[in-house]
Ligand code: ATP
């Protein structure tokens with residue numbers, strides 16, 4: 001008996017003439033994610049990608065990998081039969097044993113997209129249901145809330161029977177929307193922001209600012225671990241590591257304490273903007289959320305945004321901290337994010353930073369620093385290191 005996995009489209013199914021382009025990217029992403037799981041044949045039909053193993057492979061492992069690929073709305077592991085109802089019935093019974101032996105209730109859901117098949121949908125449901133009841137008399141039918149839903153789909157190339165429909169990651173295939181540069185700290189919010197933009201089809205690379213010796217090697221390793229945790233969703237991540245120590249020391253020594261953080265954040269965004277432009281990113285992404293800290297009030301966000309020429313995506317802007325934490329737990333970044341290492345944003349902070357900065361005053365302070373900072377910025381950009389996390 002042949003088994004395969006059907007990956008059914010999420011939002012791509014709604015696309016019109018350019019649907020093929022999205023499908024191509026999704027198939028490419030699936031191939032890459034499954035490259036160490038075995039050999040597969042891929043077929044695209046009726047808003048579904050059929051993933052059929054060629055030779056031995058662990059289909060449970062394949063499902064685990066597919067579950068986190070954006071662009072897939074649902075997954076079904078199914079047996080493939082000839083479009084002959086007697087055969088479907090006879091072979092479904094043993095195939096479904098594992099799923100049904102410990103269940104109490106079930107129903108059969110049939111779909112018949114091949115209209116030349118001689119039985120209508122309700123007939124398939126009733127007859128297959130009766131055969132299952134006869135083979136597994138401990139079961140009863142519950143059409144509203146069954147423990148197991150047996151799907152029987154009569155499609156172009158065959159009949160497909162499955163006992164489980166798994167919800168996919170949804171969203172759009174990574175790479176179908178463009179690429180963006182994520183300001184990635186070691187905290188909770190920015191990895192979640194990266195995940196959310198990858199879900200909308202963006203290739204997300206990272207930029208991280210370090211200030212050794214004030215920030216440790218382990219803080220950098222933490223960010224690499226966060227990238228590793230994101231790769232099942234995002235694919236390989238390049239990240240730019242910007243040495244920020246000298247700039248921060250110059251700010252500490254030359255600017256009034258209460259303006260330190262806001263001016264520093266403007267410089268971070270300015271540098272990220274330059275690196276993003278040079279490397280053809282279409283937007284920056286941050287984990288900012290209105291009101292979370294002094295540097296994220298509306299006035300502070302206005303001041304940081306002002307140095308930026310490209311769009312800044314802030315997908316968690318309206319989220320509560322707890323809502324962001326819930327996502328980070330779901331995607332597996334939370335445990336890493338809460339490890340207590342200094343980030344460059346947490347060193348040299350003022351006791352009372354401005355919470356409603358005035359842009360003109362900020363610019364005056366920056367003007368006095370320009371000569372020092374311009375040179376340091378150039379050096380920081382030139383010595384930025386590029387790391388690839390697979
Ligand atoms: P996070 O949990 O993402 O660290 P946070 O609540 O700690 O967020 P801030 O430290 O004010 O907030 O940072 C706001 C945003 O600035 C972060 O979400 C991230 O996008 C960016 N950011 C902060 N620190 C760094 C860093 N060291 N390198 C790159 N980006 C950073």
Ligand code: MG
Nearest residue numbers: 185187343345
């Ligand atoms: Mg942070």
